[in-house]
Amino acid sequence: MRIAHFQRIIDETYGERDAQRGLERTFMWLVEEVGELARALRGGDHRRMVEEFSDVLAWLTTTASLAGVDMEEAANRFGSGCPKCGERPCVCDSPRH
Ligand SMILES: [Zn+2]
Numbered sequence: 001m002r003i004a005h006f007q008r009i010i011d012e013t014y015g016e017r018d019a020q021r022g023l024e025r026t027f028m029w030l031v032e033e034v035g036e037l038a039r040a041l042r043g044g045d046h047r048r049m050v051e052e053f054s055d056v057l058a059w060l061t062t063t064a065s066l067a068g069v070d071m072e073e074a075a076n077r078f079g080s081g082c083p084k085c086g087e088r089p090c091v092c093d094s095p096r097h
Contacts, residue, residue, distance in 0.1 A: 004072040010061045023066040030059035 018026050033055045040052040064071050081088035 002072070003075050004070070006057075007061050007065060007071045010058055011065050014058075014062055015065060018062045018066060023063070026059070026066055027063050030056070030063050033059045 021029075033052070037049075037052040037056050040048045043049075061071050064074065077083045080086060082090035082092060084090070085092045
C-alpha cells in the first residue's frame with residue numbers, strides 16, 4: 001500500500017473525529033501508542049507487535065494530516081537514502097538527525 005493511499009484511508013476513517021479532538025490531544029494519543037509499542041517490543045509477541053506498529057503508524061499519520069503534512073512527502077525525504085549524506089548505507093557520524 002502506498003503511503004498516500006494509507007493516509008487517505010486513515011483520513012476517511014478517523015479524520016472527522018480526529019479533527020474534533022484537535023492536534024494536541026491527537027498527538028498525545030500517538031505518544032500513548034508509542035508507549036504501548038514499547039511494551040509490545042519487550043513482550044516479544046509478534047502479533048501484538050504488528051498491532052502496535054500499525055496503531056503507531058495510524059496515529060502518526062492522522063497527526064500528520066491534522067498538521068497539514070503529507071506523509072508521502074515526509075517519507076520521500078528518505079527516498080534516495082540518508083537525507084543528510086545521500087548515501088545508502090548512511091555514512092554520517094550520527095544518522096537521522
Ligand atoms: Zn547519512
